[in-house]
Amino acid sequence: LRDRLKNPSLLREACFIDGQWSGNPETVVTNPANDVELGRVPNMAAAEATEAVEAAQRAFPAWAKMTAKQRSNVMRKWFELIVANREDLALILTSEQGKPLSEALGEVDIGAAYVEFYAEEARRVYGETIPTQRADARLIAIKQPIGVCGAITPWNFPNSMITRKVSPALAAGCTVVLKPANETPFSALALAALAEQAGVPNGVFNIITGDAPAIGKVLCEHPAVRFVGFTGSTEVGKILYRQAAVGVKKLGLELGGNAPFIVFDDADVDAAVEGAMVSKYRNMGQTCVCANRLYVQDGVYDAFVEKLAAKVAAMKIGDGTEQGVTQGPLINLAAVEKTERHIADAVKNGATIVTGGKRHTLGGTFFEPTVLANVKPDALVAHEETFGPLAPVFRFSTEEEVIKLANNSPFGLASYFYARDLGRVWRVAEALEAGMVGVNSGLITTEVAPFGGVKESGLGREGSHHGMEEYVEIKYVMMAGI
Numbered sequence: 001l002r003d004r005l006k007n008p009s010l011l012r013e014a015c016f017i018d019g020q021w022s023g024n025p026e027t028v029v030t031n032p033a034n035d036v037e038l039g040r041v042p043n044m045a046a047a048e049a050t051e052a053v054e055a056a057q058r059a060f061p062a063w064a065k066m067t068a069k070q071r072s073n074v075m076r077k078w079f080e081l082i083v084a085n086r087e088d089l090a091l092i093l094t095s096e097q098g099k100p101l102s103e104a105l106g107e108v109d110i111g112a113a114y115v116e117f118y119a120e121e122a123r124r125v126y127g128e129t130i131p132t133q134r135a136d137a138r139l140i141a142i143k144q145p146i147g148v149c150g151a152i153t154p155w156n157f158p159n160s161m162i163t164r165k166v167s168p169a170l171a172a173g174c175t176v177v178l179k180p181a182n183e184t185p186f187s188a189l190a191l192a193a194l195a196e197q198a199g200v201p202n203g204v205f206n207i208i209t210g211d212a213p214a215i216g217k218v219l220c221e222h223p224a225v226r227f228v229g230f231t232g233s234t235e236v237g238k239i240l241y242r243q244a245a246v247g248v249k250k251l252g253l254e255l256g257g258n259a260p261f262i263v264f265d266d267a268d269v270d271a272a273v274e275g276a277m278v279s280k281y282r283n284m285g286q287t288c289v290c291a292n293r294l295y296v297q298d299g300v301y302d303a304f305v306e307k308l309a310a311k312v313a314a315m316k317i318g319d320g321t322e323q324g325v326t327q328g329p330l331i332n333l334a335a336v337e338k339t340e341r342h343i344a345d346a347v348k349n350g351a352t353i354v355t356g357g358k359r360h361t362l363g364g365t366f367f368e369p370t371v372l373a374n375v376k377p378d379a380l381v382a383h384e385e386t387f388g389p390l391a392p393v394f395r396f397s398t399e400e401e402v403i404k405l406a407n408n409s410p411f412g413l414a415s416y417f418y419a420r421d422l423g424r425v426w427r428v429a430e431a432l433e434a435g436m437v438g439v440n441s442g443l444i445t446t447e448v449a450p451f452g453g454v455k456e457s458g459l460g461r462e463g464s465h466h467g468m469e470e471y472v473e474i475k476y477v478m479m480a481g482i
């Protein structure tokens with residue numbers, strides 16, 4: 001991999017603590033497309049995590065005291081370096097994660113967009129003045145950085161999940177200790193190398209790789225840490241939530257979803273098929289906002305299934321760095337097995353495989369993108385997130401019925417529907433129990449809008465000016481004796 005990078009110094013086999021690159025490269029990181037070793041990263045644990053937190057704690061006062069404009073300038077530099085190195089960052093990303101290079105470039109771009117957005121937003125952390133209730137007093141509320149922040153990120157977006165947390169933190173004046181996913185540490189370390197080059201002061205942004213539970217425990221329990229931002233599974237999110245209770249820490253959680261994707265009779269079916277393609281098969285179905293359950297109304301059911309299956313069957317599968325590939329390998333065998341389990345369960349209960357349905361002849365973790373028709377409402381895939389390239393298409397008759405089906409889940413992250421009737425659009429958008437609704441769009445993530453879930457899908461929002469709120473505390477000041 002190093003030989004293919006224009007800037008080989010982006011591939012770092014060390015952790016970044018207090019401005020120093022440290023640790024022995026021990027843990028092997030492989031390419032999911034061919035199982036070839038890409039490099040090694042340190043296997044750190046509680047002691048090093050504590051060291052990193054303490055470095056962040058020492059760095060905090062000076063970083064917090066800088067003017068917003070000064071912090072903004074450093075972040076702007078970081079943004080420019082990410083953009084200048086976007087091709088290398090995308091190649092590192094595809095090599096360790098598997099997504100097609102075009103998608104990796106897209107992720108690096110939105111990753112950079114978070115840095116840019118929060119570099120701008122740094123200067124708009126406004127407080128308020130409050131009409132007083134006492135003649136001799138004046139009341140104000142100011143916003144201050146919350147303090148040292150922990151961040152724990154997943155493998156499915158190895159770049160943008162980092163910048164989406166670290167950028168608002170740095171903009172607000174916080175310092176950060178980040179633990180990236182063990183599958184994809186190199187994207188994170190490359191971002192740190194660029195942050196260092198941009199002039200982010202020592203200890204302001206630290207990255208540590210290794211034992212996730214041990215590092216996670218320190219981030220949740222060390223008294224200096226005031227906020228932990230996590231994106232990952234609901235299971236791990238609940239562990240962190242419990243751990244954070246000990247020190248009453250604020251938590252941001254972006255957890256699992258089970259997104260419904262609804263197509264009504266009045267929809268533009270071709271547009272709905274396009275939307276389903278991006279929503280379902282982006283990143284091989286491995287995003288928390290991927291359509292997991294497709295509900296299609298009677299009148300357009302057959303046409304939708306036929307058109308979707310034709311597009312899915314035409315996708316090109318292979319190593320994400322190859323020209324024209326639209327589906328790479330899944331992250332690991334467990335992901336393949338879960339997809340197989342969902343298919344087998346649906347088929348056992350009467351669903352039909354319209355296209356795909358099995359492991360790809362390329363071997364490894366390559367899987368054929370799949371469409372299932374006539375799936376029953378109680379199928380396993382209606383209740384569990386597949387996180388793989390499987391589109392189960394359910395049939396429904398009425399608006400009331402489908403809203404009930406869609407909301408019958410403990411999760412509530414993204415949801416999507418296609419319809420043209422204005423009344424229906426409002427009714428359904430308001431009725432869906434989800435943090436995000438895409439109406440006639442299968443792709444909704446942008447740095448300018450609040451991303452997050454309801455119910456067991458999480459707490460808090462990332463992106464937009466709302467994303468900054470996680471990283472500040474409100475301090476109320478009464479000035480009396482006037």
Ligand code: ADP
Pocket residue numbers: 152153154155179180181182212213214215216217231232233234236237239240
């Ligand atoms: P996924 O199933 O997508 O891998 P995880 O929730 O297991 O999702 O992983 C998301 C992130 O959480 C990764 O960085 C992983 O290393 C980390 N992680 C896993 N287990 C724990 C834990 N017990 N405490 C803290 N972090 C953890």
